[in-house]
Amino acid sequence: MFIKSRSDTKRIISKVDFYYLMDIDQKVLLYNTKALSLKQSHLEIIKQYYNRWEADNTINLKHRFIKLFVLNKTASKTMWIRLDKYFNKRRIQNRDVGNLIRKLIEENIYPVRIFQSVSEWLDPRAVIQGNKNTRLINSGLLVFENDDSLEESILCAKELDTVLKGNKTFVFSGNISIHVWYHDFVAENYIKVNEEEFIIKREYYDRVARYNAFVEFKEKINYDIDKRVIIDSRRVVPMINTINALTGRIVTKLESLDISTDILRKNTQVWN
Numbered sequence: 001m002f003i004k005s006r007s008d009t010k011r012i013i014s015k016v017d018f019y020y021l022m023d024i025d026q027k028v029l030l031y032n033t034k035a036l037s038l039k040q041s042h043l044e045i046i047k048q049y050y051n052r053w054e055a056d057n058t059i060n061l062k063h064r065f066i067k068l069f070v071l072n073k074t075a076s077k078t079m080w081i082r083l084d085k086y087f088n089k090r091r092i093q094n095r096d097v098g099n100l101i102r103k104l105i106e107e108n109i110y111p112v113r114i115f116q117s118v119s120e121w122l123d124p125r126a127v128i129q130g131n132k133n134t135r136l137i138n139s140g141l142l143v144f145e146n147d148d149s150l151e152e153s154i155l156c157a158k159e160l161d162t163v164l165k166g167n168k169t170f171v172f173s174g175n176i177s178i179h180v181w182y183h184d185f186v187a188e189n190y191i192k193v194n195e196e197e198f199i200i201k202r203e204y205y206d207r208v209a210r211y212n213a214f215v216e217f218k219e220k221i222n223y224d225i226d227k228r229v230i231i232d233s234r235r236v237v238p239m240i241n242t243i244n245a246l247t248g249r250i251v252t253k254l255e256s257l258d259i260s261t262d263i264l265r266k267n268t269q270v271w272n
Helices: 006-036 040-049 094-106 150-163 195-200 202-218 227-231 261-267
Strands: 066-072 077-082 109-117 142-146 168-172 178-182 236-238 252-254
Touching (some): 006 066, 040 109, 066 094, 094 109, 142 227, 150 168, 150 261, 202 227
Antiparallel strands (some): 109 236, 142 178, 168 178, 168 252
């Protein structure tokens, strides 16, 4: 059932936020452990890989945040950084990312995971009067994920391919899931609200629309999809052609879902 009242919205979204924060805590612990166990040989592979690397153009990064989980080898610690803030840049475009990654590595800071935001954001100085928070300028991607196993994730992606009409991208996470990026999601199609109020509270209603979309598509497929991934307008997803240094595999855009899991794992492996 679609969300209708504000009380329903707060109850459902608060519950999702609670479990999402628990999920983040668990991931950070896993990320720390894995990153700190990387050998020098792994770091050399990372350095060589990004030596001539350039960002994929499937997504325009100009109005998106790029977030990295990195290993500072000099300080022997891990940390999250946002590329625009670290380098004090107002906007970062696709052509800039490769050079900035290489500058990080020159500082002995190695990218373990590289992510981009699913949504595009407006400069805070351009928001409407009285609203000081950064707000969405459009709905961005709707991201579907089943992470029960790689085999099941491929089957789930195949079903989603039949029910999602329009532009979509299939991305191997470098671990155990296929992400389905739905490019044609428009929040206004999944919620009825006054246009002026929608503009003022864009992020809030965007999340409501995402939940309604989740309900609609969940009923059309036979596999579980992660509610937290879909509903979160601030979600980040791994950038295509980057190394998932937790597994030693490349995040890969798939041209076809008719591929064996063994071949997929083998073809994307950069270290064991």
